[in-house]
Amino acid sequence: MTDADVIVTKDIIKTYEDGGVPVQAVRGIDFTLTKGEFTAIIGPSGSGKTTFLNVITGLDTPSSGEVWLSGKLLTSMSGNELSDFRRDHIGFIFQAYNLFPVLTVEENVEYVMLLQGTPKEERHEKVMDILGKVGLADYAGRLPSRLSGGQQQRVAVARAMVSKPSLVIADEPTANLDSKTSGALLDMMRSLNEETGMTFLFSTHDEIVMKRAKKLVVIRDGKLDGSGSIEG
Amino acid sequence: MFGRLVKFAWRSVWKNRRRTIITGLAVGLGLASMMFTEALMSGMSTHMISQTTMSWMGDGQIHREGFRETGRITLTVNRPDSILAMLExxxxxxxxxxRxxxxxxxxxxxxxxxxxxxGVDPATDPGLSMLEAAVDTGSYFSGDSTDLIIGWKLAxxxxxxxxxxxxxTAAEADSGLASSLFFVTGICRFGSDVQDRYSAFVDIGxxxxxxxxxxxxxxxxxRLxxxxxxxxxxLPIWSRYSVFGNSAEGWAELASQVGSMLNMVNMSMMITAIILFGLVVFGIVNSLFMSVYERMYEFGVMKAVGTRPSALATMVVLEAFWLGVVSILIGTVLGILIIWITSKTGLDFGMIEVSGVIFDSAIHPITDWSRLWIYPVATLLLTTxxxxxxxxxxxxxxxAAAMRKSL
Structure with missing residues (x-):
């Protein structure tokens, strides 16, 4: 493991009980993600992408194996340590319903910094800066319900990136968007990746995401089924 | 962060406006009914005490020791002139x-x-009893010593x-029998068998x-x-007159059945409060669980982005607090309104007798305004x-499980 490694997993296995029957969703994955990558995990439904993402972000615990994130062994952390670690090191973008509906755009974006105890002035400054980058500076006071799906996802991107985490996890970020909006969102994320050097890891079925990813990782039947870098 | 959680919780409570209002109404109605029940019980207690003391007993009485237990006519108040002078x-x-x-x-x-x-003193008895007011046929004592007032049932x-x-015909103090002739000059209606069927009122002289x-x-x-x-x-007043072999007692001792009734009223208030507060708790818990299950995904996202379990729990407790605030606002306004209206109109139970106390007029709920805060504060505490x-x-x-639909 080197300083450039953001995620390292060693022989991750995750077994679920489904109606009393054990189901092995992840079957021994060794995986490394290095700093600045813009990588998409692809694979058919039920291949284990979601379970793998849950495990490497500490949202779920592996049945066996190790997960190292930014040099820390995730699998040995307590509940509060995991919460704090996610807060400080991981930005999340989910496929839908990302935002807290009762908070305004600005409040949604600053939420993680609020958890971190960032002073109000600094929060406001950073929020307005990132909202400017995603083109939503004029929408700071709006509730998510008054934004389009694409705008909501841009707010989610802003929230995921505002505290400059070492890793941004985006799970099917374009699942509920049309192709034009999806393309624009991915272009924006890629330029932010290039601008900030932040690491992005996607889970997707979407060709638009695959085309813009710098590297693709294939998961099939709970195992890595190859990976490769893409020029462009 | 806590301030933001408070704000977050307040807005979350209003996310499902209809459920919040229905829960607030349900809890508020419980609170209002508690406030009203206490006011009604307080009104009933006051009415009972008032009826007990105003109708016949007075606020207290003095007897010769042993008279109340035996009823022996020789047991008259000792040193009556001294007692009367002290009372003056x-x-x-x-x-x-x-008497x-x-x-x-x-x-x-x-x-x-x-x-x-x-034997009553027609000059002073009207200040102590309702006999004069209870005469509904004929008249009160006119000054003629043969006047007799009897209850309508006895009539x-x-x-x-x-x-x-x-x-x-009655036994004399020296063991002889005495008979006198009277004319029925008044028929009274107290509402109690004690006076209406088993008492005959004559001039004390x-x-x-x-x-x-x-x-x-x-x-x-x-009358005090x-x-x-x-x-x-x-209180010293009772020991002051418990002298010369006499015994002075207040209404609470004289009418112990009223005291028992009041204890029963307090007990039933407590039971009612426990039941209603129990319902309040279940109502709030139910509403919050519905809210938690509805917002499972939202809570999942909150946890994913780094919200600690304690912060999440605090937010739900704060939502309960805000639900309580909404509920007590509704309940307090409703409770005060109901008490205010019924205290003006009164609640007429008809003429009933309970433990020898007659409820012959409408009961007016009475609120002790200094205690008004107790039920709302208890409700808020319980809901929280x-x-x-x-x-x-x-x-x-x-x-992960909370967001399974997505991830």
Whole structure:
């Protein structure tokens, strides 16, 4: 493991009980993600992408194996340590319903910094800066319900990136968007990746995401089924 | 962060406006009914005490020791002149009247009935009893010593009416029998069998001479500056008159059944409160669990982005707090409104007798405004505490499971 490694997993296995029957969703994955990558995990439904993402972000615990994130062994952390670690090191973008509906755009974006105890002035400054980058500076006071799906996802991107985490996890970020909006969102994320050097890891079925990813990782039947870098 | 959680919780409570209003109404109605029940019970208690003391008993009485237990007519108040002089000089006694009480039989032309003959002082009794007001046929004592007032039920039993001759026979103090002839001049209606069927009221002067007890009496009924003085047997007034072999007692001791009734009222209030507060707790817990399950995904996202379980639990408890605030606002306004209206109109139960106390007029709920805060504060405290269990549940949610639809 080197300083450039953001995620390292060693022989991750995750077994679920489904109606009393054990189901092995992840079957021994060794995986490394290095700093600045813009990588998409692809694979058919039920291949284990979601379970793998849950495990490497500490949202779920592996049945066996190790997960190292930014040099820390995730699998040995307590509940509060995991919460704090996610807060400080991981930005999340989910496929839908990302935002807290009762908070305004600005409040949604600053939420993680609020958890971190960032002073109000600094929060406001950073929020307005990132909202400017995603083109939503004029929408700071709006509730998510008054934004389009694409705008909501841009707010989610802003929230995921505002505290400059070492890793941004985006799970099917374009699942509920049309192709034009999806393309624009991915272009924006890629330029932010290039601008900030932040690491992005996607889970997707979407060709638009695959085309813009710098590297693709294939998961099939709970195992890595190859990976490769893409020029462009 | 806590301030933001407070704001977050407040907005979350209003996310499902209809459910919040329905829950607030349900809890508020419980609170309003508690406030109203206490006011009603307080009104009933006041009415009971008032009826007990105003109708006949007074706020307290003085007897010779042993008289109340035996009813022996020889047990008249000792040193009556000294007692009366003390009462005249006592600033805490606003009025008093003397009575002679003796078992007697009443004989009309048709029937004979055993009763208690009560010699009352027509000049002072109206300040202590409702006898004058209870006379609904005929008139109160006119000054003629042969005047007799009987209850309407006794009049029926004797088949007697106004102007009829009644012969009263009673034992004299020196063991002889005395009989006197009276004319029914008034028929009264108290609402209680004690007075309406088993009592006959005559002038104290004639009762005294008939029984050989001139200048003596068995009972002094007192009206005090504060009715509550009759509740506390430890007050000096009662020991002051418990002298010369006499015994002075307040209404709480004299009418112990009223005290028992009041205890029962308090007990039933407590049981009602426990049931209603139990319902409040279940209502809030149910509402919060519905909210938690509805917002499972939102809680999952909150946990995913780094919200600690304790912060999540705190937010749910804060939501319970805000639900409580909404509920107590609704309940307090509703409760005050109901109490205010019913205290003006009164609640008429008809003429009923409970433990010898007559409810012959409408009961007016009474609110002790200094206690008004107790139920709302208790409701708020309970609703907030009720949020702990759903809060812990939310805090323990597995983020991945909560968001399974997405991830």
């Amino acid at each position: 000089a006592d600033t805490s006694v606003t009025a008093f009247t003397t 002679i009480i003796s078992p007697a039989s009443l004989q009309s032309t048709m029937e004979m009935k055993p009763v208690t003959m009560i 029926q039993d004797l088949d007697a009416t106004l102007g009829d001759v009644i012969i009263i 004639l009762a005294g001479s008939m029984l050989g007890l001139e200048g003596e009496f068995h009972e002094v009924a007192l 500056t504060d009715i509550e003085m009759g509740r506390d047997p430890a 505490l009720a949020g702990i269990y759903p809060g812990i549940h939310a805090g323990r949610l597995n983020a």
